[in-house]
Amino acid sequence: MDEKQQFEVWKEDMEPVLTSKVEEFHMLGYDKATKDEIWRCVTERLRKKKTYVPFYSFTDELLNLKASVYMTWLTVNSYKEPEDWFREFEESEK
Template structure:
C-alpha cells in the first residue's frame, strides 16, 4: 500500500514557485491565473498517480506546468462544478 500524499504540508514551501508560475502565466496573457488554481491543478493531477510522489517530483511538476495543461484543467473543472447558471438572473428579477 502506498504512502499518503502530503501536498498540503508542502504548500508553504512551494510559495515562491507558485508566485513565479503565476507571474509567468500573467506575462503570457493569462491574467486571471491564481496561486490557488495552479496549486489545485497540480495536486489534482498528481493525486491520480498510484505511487507516492516525492517532494522533488512535485516541484518538477509545478515548475513544468504548461499553460495548455492549466487551461485544459480549468475547462474540465468548470464542467464538473455544479453551477446554477440562472441564479444570478433570478436574483436580479426578484430585486425588481
C-alpha cells in the same frame, strides 16, 4: 510503498515556485491565474497517480506546468461546477 500524499504540507515551501508560475502565466496573457488555482491544478493531477509522489517530483510538475494544461484543467472544472451560475443569472433577470 503505500504512503499517503500530503501535498498541503509542502504548500508553504512551494510559495516561491507558485509566485514564479503565476508571473509566468500573467506574462503569457493569463491575467486571472492565481496561486490557489495553480496549486489545485497540480495537486489534483498528482492525486490521480497510483504511486507516492516525492517532493522533487512535485516541484518538477509545478515548474513544468504548461499554460495549455492549466487552461484545460480550468475548462473541465468549470463544467464540473454546480449549475448555480444559471440560477444566479435567472435571479438577476427578475
